Amino acid sequence: MTSFLRASRADLHRYLERKATSAWGKLWAILVNQGLQAVLIYRFGRLLDSKKKVVPVWPFLAIGWIAYAVIAAVIRRGYGISLSLSADIGEGFYIGHFGGIEIVNCRLREHCSVGQQTIVGCAAQIDGPQIGHNVWIGAHAKVFGPVKVGNHATIAPGARVTKDVPSNALIVGDPGRIVSRRYDNSRILP
């Protein structure tokens, strides 16, 4: 429960951009950011998933699963953001826009960003991508298969990653190639 609250707060603070911390400001941020709604529902689903071994809360879990299934389906159909519970996403996750986002069977650490039309992971793979912290994944990027992406790496819009990526690298193109090994992405991470 504490990890759920901490992760949700970290997600919210990614969207607030260090301003407007009143309760109305937070509510407004949830209302206008489709990505934030999707991430919060994903966190709720992970909370339910982590509590399935605790027998006394099973009646509440049943209600929770129904609510989760309905809202997640609406978000998947309405916004096209599909965050599978098989993905392990670290706190402070940022989704820039909506549409065509699919994150399945992978491990993302803290403070990652993804854009629209991004696919991370692959359902057919046994071991999905392992992505470090502070990684910026641009729009239309694809990260497939059992690859490792280092910390502070930057994947440019439209890039396709099929090999391991070192830390602080900038990946461009299809198939992706390393353009720079010392690229600072602190400016573009919100």
Added chain:
Amino acid sequence: MWSELRADFKLYCALRFPDGASVIRRALLLFRSPGLLVLAIQRTHHYFFDRRLRDGWTLETIGLKFLLAFARPLALIIAKSDVAASTEIAGGVYLSDRGHLIIGPRRIGSGTLIHDRVTIGVSAGGEGPPMIGENVWIGPDCVIYGDSRIGNGVAVLPGTVLSISVPDNAVVSGNPGVIVRRDFDNTYLRRNLACNIDRESFASR
């Protein structure tokens, strides 16, 4: 605003009903085309911003604000598209009905066709949005970003990732995008909604 929307409607009718259609079928297009809905709401939003800057909060602008507060989220879910309100869109533009458009260029010229799953916007490094010329054909799955200028009559082939300026009547392709041809007439691409492109003919040149 109305004359531009009428031009859009004419282009949509020409593309959706190449053999002509009855008045009823054309009127139904107003409700059945998500791309037209997005265009109408974007034009209203643009008009609203202009009016609010000029007149401030009047009865008209307050009414438009309420209308947009409900219409924009609805259009977002129906069309799955988000077009920035600051964009200046000329009359007679086609946005794909399949949606997944996240576009916010500075300007879009008339006669431009934009297919589905296209992203046009600012570069994350802080550069401004691009400018799209007239009679441009943009295929599906394209990304155009950065402070660039896409010339008139350009064809952007499907799956292109573009961050450079393109001269008039050129063809761009690839990821990262490069100019593969410099004199190309894209009229046949803009005539219908199919993107029947012979990639071999571009690769050989």
